Structure formats: C-alpha cells, structure tokens
Amino acid sequence: MREMNRSRLDDMVTHLRRPVPCAPSFDARVMRAIRAVARQPLRIITPFVPRWRVWSAFAAVAAGMLAVAVLPSVRRVQGHPVQFVLVAPDAKTVQVVGDFNGWDARHAAYAAENRGGGVWSVTAPIPPGHHRYAFVVDDSLWVPDPAAPRVADEDFGLPNSALVVENTP
C-alpha cells in the first residue's frame, strides 16, 4: 500500500482481519444438511482427460412429454422427462449427474443405456428450472455434454453443462 492514507487503509485491513463471530448453531446446521445428502457413499471422480473420443452428441438434451412410469429409482425426482444422449463408443458405463440428483453417480434413474453404435441415452425426470449437469463415463471421467451450453459458474474447476426445463404442465 502506498504512503498516502496508509494508516487508515492499514487500520481498515486490521479491522477486516478480525474474526466475524459465528452463530453457535452454525456447525450443527451444516452437519445436518450434510447428513441429509450423505445417503450414498462418495466416489472418487477424476477430471476429464481426453483419452476418450466423445464425439458429437446428436441430441444432447430434449425435453419432452415421454412417460417415465418405470424408472428403477429408489429416490424419485419429480419433474418433466428429459432425454440425455452421449456418444461414447468405448465407454462401459455412462451416468448423468447434476444438481437435480445431488451429483450422485450411482442414482439408478440416471444411468444411461447403450443403445448401440456407442450411443448412450437415458430419459429421466428433471424438475422445472435452471440446472447444471455432466456425464460420468466409466465411473471416472467427468464429461460435459458436447452439445449443450457450458455453465460459466464452475464450482469445482470442472466444466458443467446447462439445462433449462420449462415450468409447463
């Protein structure tokens, strides 16, 4: 900091460095929220490394009115059926993760099936609103949807894709 007003600016910084008191219940509140999301074991997922040829997805996300009466899910997510498609010829498993399923890479309702020719797809219910999502290939590779817009706000240094589901009946 330069000389002019040095002391006042320094005083300001000293003041700002002081601890801000935390509500006594804060830790308990955070842990309650964490226990609520701790229903599935965590998995180690490494960032995307381009050893996979995840080439053009022909229809990344298409909201529709398809019936999804028989989704093998323990935890149901209410919302409109949305189809996710990824072309990944060498993949053994493809899973959709997003804020709508708690980024859970084991949620059965979001496990894509191989439709042949390396085309993986799954139709799953997504609540109306703005969402972020990605694909997890072979339990280890984090892959944004090549055909969907990227989300500018990256929480963890990994790119996600954007999805908007209209609030229509």
Added chain:
Amino acid sequence: MDGSADALIVERVLAGDVEAFATLVERYRDRCIRYAMHMLGNREDADEVTQDTFVRAYRSLGRCEDPERFGAWLFRILVNRCRTAGARRARRARTFLDDEAALLTAAEEHPAEQWAWREEIERALDELRPEQREAFLLKYVEGLGYDEMAELTGVGVSALKMRVMRACDRLRVLLKEARSA
C-alpha cells in the same frame, strides 16, 4: 478439534465417515464466514453461502484432486458461490449494524467511534466493484499471493494486480472523504 491433516480427514469422509467432515467445518468456517460477510455485506447471506459451500464441498469431495490443499479448494467454491450470490442479490445496506453477534463483539472502549469506523469501512467496501472487492479481500484480508489468487479466481495475475491497485486507490479516496465529511 481433530489435529489430523486435511488429507487424512478427507480420506476418512470418502471412506464413509460422514461425521469426520465436522472437523473440516470447524477448521474452515470462521475464515469462510468472514470472507462471505465482507463480500456480501450481509450476515444472513454470508451464513447461507458458507453452508452451501460446505454442502457442495461434501458432495464433490471425490473431485478434490489434492486433499492436502482442501482449504484452498474449499475457498475456490466459496469465492464462486459469493460471486453467484452477489450477482443475484444486491448488498443490503448497513445490515451489519443490525447484526446481533456483531453488536456483542463491539463492546469496546469507545463504542460510538467504533460504530462510525465500522460503518465507514462497510460503506467503503460496498462502494467497490465486486471484482475489486474480491481481489482486495483475497490479497489483504486473506493474505493470499497473486499466484494463489489467480488459481482460485481463474483471473490472470496482471488483471488481479490492477484490481487490487484500483481497489486501494478507491478506498484511499473513500476513507479520506469519510474523514473530511
């Protein structure tokens, strides 16, 4: 507090010990709340953003590439959450003075002067552009180096230096104005 290194705690949480995460919350919450409070200017928003940061960190713990630097990784999430929250909500002016916890800690020798000073600081911070406030707080309050700041914010070192310099220049003017008012 558990004195284990962050990496060991992360390992325990990943192995299924959810309660071990409480140690990380206890270890980092004060710093997180302080930063969020100064960035957002509102206690309620700061608490909400900090809680959200911990929950997001827990959910994505498997994506923490370097668990020994859990704190830096957590702070990166926090900075992004503050950006998002700041873009959504305007800073609520002077709610700092209504904060009960802050009131309790302000019982110092000259409360009137303390209040005036606190208010002056809050107002000056509020006058900064968000990106300047972010750079200033990271540099001078959190004590980060420019390389760390660049890694955390995704902004180049030159741009960060410029933001810090402009923030300091603006604060000097604001503090001087407040003094002469």
